Amino acid sequence: GAAYRCFCSPQRLQLLRRDALRRQQTPRYDNRCRHLTATEVAQKLSQGLDCVIRFRLERGVQPFQDLVYGWNKHEVAEVEGDPVILKGDGFPTYHLANVVDDHHMGITHVLRGTEWLASTSKHLLLYKALGWEPPQFGHLPLLLNKDGGKLSKRQGDIFLERFARDGFLPEALLDIVTNCGSGFAEKQMGRTLEELISQFEVGRITTHSALLDLEALPEFNRIHLTRHIENQGLRQKLVRELQGLVELVYGDQQVDPDVLEKEYVERVLLLRKGHISLLKNLVSSDYSYLWVRPLVSRQQLQTISAEVDKIGKLVLGLLTRPAAALTVEELNRELRKVQEQTRETKYSSMMQLLRLALSGQQHGPSVAEMMVTLGAEEVCGRIHRALSS
Structure with missing residues (x-):
């Protein structure tokens, strides 16, 4: 049949490996147990010897057309020994498991990393042995770090859980991964899932590896977060x-x-x-x-302008209108008018004073935006508290 029991001990396999390396050859199994007779197999089983199941590799594999790399074939029987497909504990290896899983799940297209390209002929032999129609295969270029090193699951900072914990949106991750690779006519930030589906073309996938610059991820996330907010x-x-x-x-x-x-x-x-x-x-x-009211004293405000009381009174007068009527544009215009009514305070100094009173900080969004965000009642309360402290 296409598979057979192998009784070779780990010690024998290790000796084979050492001998191959000593002769500067690629280690491979010598297919010794392939030639055991049914009687010999039965005898070893009766002795309670441990065994694994190996797949018999045949020469003369058929070429296959990869969606990315075109026509390919690898004469695996010439470069490696018969692979283990069932381990001693009865669990399948990847080579068998992926073939069985894909068949029973009705997978029509297998898209995986280019490192599996050389194993595809082996997997096609397994499909043939099982009498199953194989899916189409497409091998994708590897994602590399910004410095050109291969991304690895051993690097804790590339796990999806880490990105989710840090607050990155799934759309942003999908966007940056597809944007750094190929399959599209042009690079473009901010594609939606629907746009990715409609614009993707298999024929545009290239064979060279792609650099994944995770430093750009916050900008991708900013675009998609804005969409979520809208x-x-x-x-x-x-x-x-x-x-x-x-x-x-x-x-x-x-x-x-x-x-x-x-x-x-x-x-x-x-x-x-x-x-x-x-x-x-x-x-x-x-x-x-x-979220928390700042602690700002009158003395702090007076170091910015001696006209703190006048400025406070004029600004409070702006806020008598309903909060719904406050807009950033209107307040920017009105605050200019307030500054014109002062004697010695520059507009920049007045903004510094108001920002300090409202936030306790020297930098941040515009004062007008702060006022609209906080609302008229809260702004009045903060100005009153600062002036009376």
Whole structure:
């Protein structure tokens, strides 16, 4: 038959290997047990000897057409010994398992790494021995690190769990992997799954390896996160995730319950879309003012401008209108007018003063955006507290 029992001990196989290496040859099994008679096999089994099942490799393999590499064939019988397909414990090796699994799952196209190209003729012999029609094979170029080294599962930073834990979206991972390889007419960031499907062409896959620059992943994620925020259904999921992150990061501080309200969290997302690469960016120290009121003294504000009271009064006057009427564009115009009513305070200094009063920070989004995000009532409260402290 196409398979046979092999009783060779690990010690004998090790000696074969050492002898081949000593002669500077590639180690291979010498197919010794292929020639055992039925009587010899029965005798060894009666003695309780351990065995494995090997597949009998035949010469004269048929060429196959790979979807990427074209016509190929590898005379595996000339370069290697008969492979083990069932181990001593009864478990199959990859060579048998992948053939059986793919057949019973009705797989029509096998797409795998190019390192398996040389094994395909062996797998086709297994399909032939089992009397099954083989699928089509396509071997894809390897993904390499930015420095040209092969990506490996031994590198802990390439596991999907790590990317999910860090907040990267599945769409962003799919986008960067397909963008760094081939199969498309041009490179393009931000493709949706539907666009990937419609634009992909097998004939455009190249045979050279692709460099995967994971430093670009945050930018890919920023694009897809923006899409999620703009989609009302997906945005609700982000709202819930952000609420959980706020409680996790700032739960031991005095967080006003209002900042966990859906309407407020949603407003934060909509105003910051396009500016963040990961949802967790919004709970970093740069955005702490969104969730926890800063401690800012009147004295700190006075070091920026002596007109702190006048500026505070004028800005508070802007906020008498309903919060819904506040827009970033309107506030930018009105804040310019406020500065024109001061005597000595430059516009940049006034923005610095207001940013400090509202966030306790020197950098961040525009003051107008901060005011719209926080809402009129919260802005007034923070300005009052800063002036009276």
